[in-house]
Amino acid sequence: MDQKHSEYKLPDRKQALKRTRDAVESSYDLFEVSSGAAGLGRGKTYYLRTYGCQANVRDGETMAGMLEMMGFSSCENEEEADLLLFNTCAVRKAAEDRVLGEIGSLKTLKKRHPEKKIALCGCMAQEENIVDLLIQKYPQVDLVFGTHNIYRLPELLRRCMQDNERVIEVFSEEGRVVENMPVRRSHPAKGFVNIMYGCNKFCTYCIVPYTRGKERSRRQEDILKEIISLKEEGRKEAVLLGQNVNAYGKDLGMQDGFTDLLCACAETGIERIRFYTSHPRDYSISTIEAMRRYPNIMKSLHLPVQSGSDEILRRMARGYTAGSYMELYDAMKERIPEITFTTDLIVGFPGETDEQFQKTLDLVEHCRFDLAYTFIYSPRSGTPAASMPDDIPFEVKKQRLQILNDKIADSALANNREYLGRTVKVLCEGSSRKKADVYSGYSEENKLVNFTGPEGLENRIVDVKVTGVHSFSLDGEAL
Ligand code: SF4
Structure with missing residues (x-):
């Protein structure tokens, strides 16, 4: 595969600490997609897996929004996807090892389908040792980008997909709020x-x-x-x-x-x-x-x-x-x-x-x-x-x-x-993970409540009588 490396900017920890302690004013910019990247995903699918905290979930939502704006549609399966994105977490080593294991196992998929693109982003991509490892030992990864340049995803993909570049772009400085x-x-x-x-x-x-x-x-x-x-x-x-x-x-x-x-x-x-x-x-x-x-x-x-x-x-x-x-x-x-x-x-x-x-x-x-x-x-x-x-x-x-x-x-x-017999207000999020005929949602007190009730309660705030309790959830019936 004829691939070039693009710029490789690593975070410098001492500088990060110094910059953070200096007073800085946020600066702002507006997102736009270049005309070259706009229709890049038409007829193509993406598979996005997000690990870690809610900030990562929210970043994943932004990436999905950008990809769909570019014409990609989502799919649930790595085999089907034209683009695979791993939005990673660096808080614990075990989570990193899991991601590296999963990316490692994609080597054969990439061999069978070299046209598929594999991207790694999120917090792991901001770590110098991880980026070094990816460059040296994971040739199946086509694109690495960090948490500070998510807004550049369309352009990075354009280079990766149209120019067949191996793109590694990690900014050590945070820059703008986009x-x-x-x-x-x-x-x-x-x-x-x-x-x-x-x-x-x-x-x-x-x-x-x-x-x-x-x-x-x-x-x-x-x-x-x-x-x-x-x-x-x-x-x-x-x-x-x-x-x-x-x-x-x-x-x-x-x-x-x-x-x-x-x-x-x-x-x-x-x-x-x-x-x-x-x-x-x-x-x-x-x-x-x-x-x-x-x-x-x-x-x-x-x-x-x-x-x-x-x-x-x-x-x-x-x-x-x-x-x-x-x-x-x-x-x-x-x-x-x-x-x-x-x-x-x-x-x-x-x-x-x-x-x-x-x-x-x-x-x-x-x-x-x-x-x-x-x-x-x-x-x-x-x-x-x-x-x-x-x-x-x-x-x-x-x-x-x-x-x-x-x-x-x-x-x-x-x-x-203390909640047994009480009524709580639950934001119904849909079926519970374990049983399709049981609803699930969170009460105002942030307690997970699994409850029964008539059809059509999704996305509504429902009064639920608590009929059973566990350590980390309540059972109930919609009133
Ligand atoms: S534990 Fe929380 S507060 Fe402390 S450095 Fe990490 S993100 Fe910041």
Whole structure:
């Protein structure tokens, strides 16, 4: 195959850190498709697989929107597709290994069908060692692009498909916030809305600031326009997304930008608003007040704590203590008694002792989470924590994870028991994954509810009587 490499720009970690700490103003641009790329996908199919967080899901929706604008139609099968896109996550090594395994297994498909194009994008594409590996060991990959140049997908594809180039384009600098990008929403009932990109926190275990860059906020008017269009399309819920939503607007010089934005979003009249992810250090009392004041801001909060040990939190550079986290939790419970909490927790961070792990269990006892995303610490190359001595045997980490998961399941079940016999308002998202004749959706409190009812409840907010409870879901009947 006659292929050329295009420019190869790698992220420089020291520069990323420096740039992020410098004050920068976001700049904006409008998306457009060049005439050469416009009809490129006519009669062709694409298969898009997205891994990881909701920010990636939203990026996948943008890519799907661009591809369909170019004439591609989606398909569910790698064998059928003319273009295969892997939108990847770099947060844990296991997820990366899985993607590399899947891409590796496509070698034979590519041999049989050299005309198929295979692309890798997302956070893994922002990692220098991964791009090196792809260049050297994965010749079946035709296109690699990063998180900062998604808007260039049509042009990159044009070069890849028309000029038969092997295109590797990864920008180390974030550059502009690009507006007006097409979107193919993956959900009829709700819509993800990016409010900002990147993160300035540099928690010592986390690769996101390197792969997603510095914080850049979208303008409030652009966000509101997107929410109003969701409402006009009949969607009931807007999910505001950012790595640290509480920092929204700081790069635009706003003092309490997130609270202002939240209130403005609530005033659009959309029926439900949620937001992910909050940072305990940046959470303001005014945001709590906004949640209390507006009934369409859902009273559920994902507030990652990561550990209950002050020493581990210090080494993670989280910027708060277990005590200050619990104070925030208590303040919110006092002002909004019905509020529910979910969190993220890491076990086996380098040097975590039994006593420090016990502090995490104590915090979980206090906070009674409805759910927690729990992980064994996964070192990410280039992060400060990766060079800390990882001295805890894997068996111990596994045991801690099990103990923690059991404790969370117990507290979640105890929380859910209080719902037995009550009526909850559920946004019906369609059939449950397990049973086609059972609906599934989320209550205002963000509880997964599986329920029975008459036909035609999809995309509606339904009163459901709770008839059964589990740790992480409720059963019910539509009223
Ligand atoms: S705040 Fe979240 S995204 Fe940002 S560095 Fe910390 S863990 Fe990573």
